[in-house]
Amino acid sequence: MQLKPIAQQVVTVVGASSGIGRETALRFAQRGAKVVVAARGQTGLESLVNEIRTGGGDAVSIVADVADFNQVKAIADYTIATYGRLDTWVQVAATGVMAPFDQLTPEEFKRIIDVDLMGQVYGAMVALPHLKREGRGALIHISSMEGRRSMPLQSAYSSAKHGIEGFLESMRVELKHEGIPISVTSVKPAVINTPFYNHVRTKLGVKPTGIPPYYQPSLVADAILYTAEHPTRDFIVGDIGKILDVLQRLSPPLVDALLLLIAFPGQRTNEPKFESAEDNLFEPMPSDNRVEGDFGHLTIPSLSDWLMRHPTITAMLIGSILVTAAFLAIS
Numbered sequence: 001m002q003l004k005p006i007a008q009q010v011v012t013v014v015g016a017s018s019g020i021g022r023e024t025a026l027r028f029a030q031r032g033a034k035v036v037v038a039a040r041g042q043t044g045l046e047s048l049v050n051e052i053r054t055g056g057g058d059a060v061s062i063v064a065d066v067a068d069f070n071q072v073k074a075i076a077d078y079t080i081a082t083y084g085r086l087d088t089w090v091q092v093a094a095t096g097v098m099a100p101f102d103q104l105t106p107e108e109f110k111r112i113i114d115v116d117l118m119g120q121v122y123g124a125m126v127a128l129p130h131l132k133r134e135g136r137g138a139l140i141h142i143s144s145m146e147g148r149r150s151m152p153l154q155s156a157y158s159s160a161k162h163g164i165e166g167f168l169e170s171m172r173v174e175l176k177h178e179g180i181p182i183s184v185t186s187v188k189p190a191v192i193n194t195p196f197y198n199h200v201r202t203k204l205g206v207k208p209t210g211i212p213p214y215y216q217p218s219l220v221a222d223a224i225l226y227t228a229e230h231p232t233r234d235f236i237v238g239d240i241g242k243i244l245d246v247l248q249r250l251s252p253p254l255v256d257a258l259l260l261l262i263a264f265p266g267q268r269t270n271e272p273k274f275e276s277a278e279d280n281l282f283e284p285m286p287s288d289n290r291v292e293g294d295f296g297h298l299t300i301p302s303l304s305d306w307l308m309r310h311p312t313i314t315a316m317l318i319g320s321i322l323v324t325a326a327f328l329a330i331s
Contacts, residue, residue, distance in 0.1 A: 001136065001181040001183055001231045002136065002181075003087075003088075003136065003137070003138055003183060003228065003229050003230070003231060004087055004136075004229075005229060006028060006031040006032065006033050006225060006228055006229055007031060007032030007033065008032075008033075008087075009028075009033045009034070009087040009088055009228065010033065010034045010035075010036070010079065010083040010084075010085055010086055010087050010088075011025075011028045011033045011034070011035050011036070011087065011088045011089075011090065011228070012035075012036040012037075012038065012075060012076070012079050012086060012088070012089050012090065012127070013025040013028070013035060013036070013037050013038070013090045013092065014038045014039070014064075014066060014072070014075060014089070014090065014091050014092060014093055014119070014123055015038070015039055015066070015091070015092035015093025015094065015142075016037035016038060016039050016044075016045065016048060016061075016092065017037075017039035017040070017041045017043075017044025017045055017048065017284070017289050018039075018044055018194070018195050018199075018288060018289045018290055018291065019092075019192075019194030019195055019196060019217055019290075019291060019293075020092050020142060020189070020192065020194055020217045020220045020221065020224075021037075021039070021090070021092035021093070022044070022048055022289065022291050023217045023218055023220070023221045023291045024090060024092065024220070024221045024224050024225070025037045025048060025052065025059070026048070026051065026052060026055075026291075027218075027221045027224075027225055028225065028228075029052040029055065029057030029058065029059055030055065030057065031225065032057075033058075033088075034058045034059070034083050035052065035057065035058065035059040035060075036059070036060055036061070036062065036075065036078065036079045036082065036083070037049065037059060037060075037061045037062075038061065038062050038063070038064045038075045039063070039064070039093065039284070040063065040064070040065050040280075040283075040284035041063075041284035041285070041286045041289070042061075042063050042286070043286040043289065044284070044286060044289035045061035045062075045063065046061065047289055048061065048289070049061045060078070060082050062074065062075055062078045066091075066093045066115055066118075066119030066122060066123065067111070067114035067115050067118060067119060069122045069125070069126075072119065072122040072123055072125075072126050073122075073126045075126070076089075076126035076127055076130060079130075080130060085130065085133075085134055086127060086130040086131060086134070086137065087131075087134065087137050087138070088137060088138040088139075088140065088228045089123060089124075089127035089131070089137075089138070089139050089140065090140045090142070090224055090228075091119065091120050091123040091124075091139075091140070091141050091142060092142045093115060093116075093119050094115065094116045094142070094157075094160075094196070095111070095112060095115045095116065095199070095200060095280055095281050096112060096116070096154060096156070096157040096196070096200040096201070096281075097112065097156060097157075097200060097201040097202070097203065097281065098153050098154065098197075098200055098201070098202045098203065098204055098208040098267065099153060099201075099202070099203035099204065100152075100153060100203075101155040103203050104155070104156060108156065108201070108281065109155075109156045109159075111281055111282060112156035112157055112159075112160055112281075113156065113159065113160050113163070115160075116156075116157060116160035116161065116164075117159075117160040117161075117163040117164060117167075120141050120164050120167065121167060123139075123141075124139055124141070124167075124171060127139060128182070131182050132180055132182070135181070136181045136182065137182050137183070138182070138183040138184075138185065138227065138228050138231070139182060139183070139184045139185070140185045140187060140224055140227055140228060141164055141168060141184075141185065141186055141187070142187050142189070142220070142224075143161050143164045143165060143168075143186045143187065143188050144157075144161040144188055144189060145188050145189065145190050145236065145238075145241045145244055145245070146158040146161045146162075147161035147162050147164055147165040147186070147188055148165075148188065148244070148245055148248055149244055149245075149248045149252075149255060150162070151211075151259070151263060151267075152259060152263050152264065152267075153204070153208075153263070153264070153267055164186065165186060168184055168186050171184060172184040172233070183227070183231035183232070184233075185227040185231075185232050185233065185234070185235060186233070186234050186235070187220065187223050187224060187227065187234075187235045187237060188234060188235065188236045188237065188241060189215070189219075189220050189237040189238065189241065190215055190236070190237060190238030190239075190240045190241030190244070191210030191211060191212065191213070191214050191215065191238070191240070192210075192214065192215055192216070192217055192219075192220055192237070192238075193214040193215065193216055193217065193292050193293045193294075193295045193296055193298070193299050194217050194290075194291070194292065194293045195288050195290050195292075195293045195294075196293065197209055197210065197293060197294070197295075198285075198288060198293060198294065199279060199280040199285055199288065200279060200280070200281070201275065201279040201281045202273055202274075202275065202277070202279075203275050204267075204268055204273075205272065205273070205274065206268050206269050206270065206271055206272055206273055207269045207271040207272075207273040208267055208268065208269070208273075209266075209267055209268065209269050209295065210267065210295075211262060211263060211266040211267060212266070212295070212298040213240060213298055213299065213300045214295045214296075214298045214299045214300070215237060215238045215299055215300065215301075215302055216292065216296075216299050217291050217292060219237055219238065219302055219305055220237050222305065222309065223235045223237050223305065223308075223309070226308075226309045235308065236304075237302070237305060238302050238304075238305070239300075239302045239303060239304045239305075242304050
């Protein structure tokens with residue numbers, strides 16, 4: 001399966017006003033792609049388009065709530081109306097509530113499913129016809145390591161991310177059965193330093209946090225741009241995410257025990273924040289359109305991501321290690 005170089009692509013990024021989506025849109029534009037950005041917040045989109053155009057890039061924006069199918073369809077229609085085609089669709093938009101399950105209301109749980117799962121489904125539904133017409137393209141869905149291993153205090157978010165994984169697996173095989181060369185990628189970030197923890201609703205009495213260490217949003221953008229040119233099934237972002245994936249496969253009870261020790265204190269800061277505070281569950285937060293969040297001091301690099309993006313060098317390194325091991329064994 002051959003995908004176009006990014007400089008020749010028309011890319012739609014849904015959930016682009018802040019965080020991973022904003023960084024990704026900027027990076028696509030810097031690489032020469034024509035970019036359509038969508039989100040609920042008009043202020044964030046306008047500042048993003050201005051930033052892209054100031055840097056010499058080509059971008060337009062459209063306001064949409066991904067929980068509404070017709071609004072998501074409008075994003076695809078606007079992409080085609082503006083640029084005539086679609087090559088890559090990136091679905092990032094997400095929201096959440098940090099709370100024990102028994103403190104969630106039905107409306108809150110449903111809203112998270114509508115945005116975090118159904119928004120992903122709607123995105124694929126509206127993008128696929130255009131990608132099929134082009135005869136190739138990429139669907140890139142931003143899931144989470146919580147699609148492999150659920151976290152306490154995030155039951156609705158974890159449910160949505162598990163749903164994304166099941167949905168993508170089914171769709172991927174259907175496309176292969178039809179012989180349609182469309183790449184379907186699940187990007188699974190570990191804990192990322194975005195404003196997500198400022199935006200979500202909390203019932204913990206304090207500002208929530210992910211369990212450190214964090215990784216910077218640029219690392220996820222690297223993965224997204226890589227998979228836009230190189231068909232990839234899954235891309236786990238962050239060394240810790242890959243370690244968690246292995247542990248979950250080996251022993252879910254062991255991960256249960258680890259989370260009992262670290263997940264409840266580890267997802268709380270000491271900064272008071274109450275349920276009445278502003279959040280983005282039902283309405284956008286136009287005042288916060290940053291790429292990075294408040295936890296830059298807790299971020300670390302990830303060697304495994306670099307290796308995944310450079311498979312030839314990785315294969316050479318593994319080959320050298322095997323040859324060296326064989327030589328030492330013979331000696």
